[in-house]
Amino acid sequence: MTYVLSQDALQQIIQVAQGFYARKDRAHDLEHALRVREWGRKLALEEGADIIVIELAALLHDIGRSGAVEKTHAESSAGLAVNILQKNGYSEGIVKQVKEAIISHSREAGHEPKTLEAKILYDADKLDFVGAIGLGRLFTWAGVQGWTLVGENSCEKFYHDRICSYRDHLFTQSAKAYFDPLFLYMEGFWQQLRAERLKLSNSGQADTI
Numbered sequence: 001m002t003y004v005l006s007q008d009a010l011q012q013i014i015q016v017a018q019g020f021y022a023r024k025d026r027a028h029d030l031e032h033a034l035r036v037r038e039w040g041r042k043l044a045l046e047e048g049a050d051i052i053v054i055e056l057a058a059l060l061h062d063i064g065r066s067g068a069v070e071k072t073h074a075e076s077s078a079g080l081a082v083n084i085l086q087k088n089g090y091s092e093g094i095v096k097q098v099k100e101a102i103i104s105h106s107r108e109a110g111h112e113p114k115t116l117e118a119k120i121l122y123d124a125d126k127l128d129f130v131g132a133i134g135l136g137r138l139f140t141w142a143g144v145q146g147w148t149l150v151g152e153n154s155c156e157k158f159y160h161d162r163i164c165s166y167r168d169h170l171f172t173q174s175a176k177a178y179f180d181p182l183f184l185y186m187e188g189f190w191q192q193l194r195a196e197r198l199k200l201s202n203s204g205q206a207d208t209i
């Protein structure tokens, strides 16, 4: 038997989450949380995980980003999520599992995903940073950070340093299978960008006197 959140329960959590996500960082907004929920449901079905825990964790996983130090946002999101779920009458077991998943969805605070649900949330979050959606989020995030296209503190550097290493850290086979074609699309974009820049700089040199 597969249990999912009822429409009422879903809307209740979305409504609360919306308030936290209503800020200028559009790379980590409610839309991102909803897509992570979709990825999470897909992976949970394939991996046999608890869908309700994953749906709740996905919807609330970045609510602590607003005003928090980025590195510890997983911890602040987890704390806020616990309060929200307790207020809405969720069982101790669900609250504990959701907390565990949220706190380890970003490795920057030093928590490793241990449960299957935590691993799936981790993977689902990374899947939203590849493909055309991933590129859109990358440039949106660059706007928040003030990054240039290439060079130090740039979109290209974030792509190389972070996104390119995501594949090695994914936990589930299902996530790896979804990741590969999306990553290839993204890699194609950067190859095209390098080719365009090279062509432009070469064509400029011919006119120099």
Ligand SMILES: [Fe+2]
Binding pocket: 061, 062, 073, 074, 105, 106
């Ligand atoms: Fe996050």
Ligand SMILES: [Fe+2]
Binding pocket: 028, 032, 036, 061, 062, 125
């Ligand atoms: Fe996220």
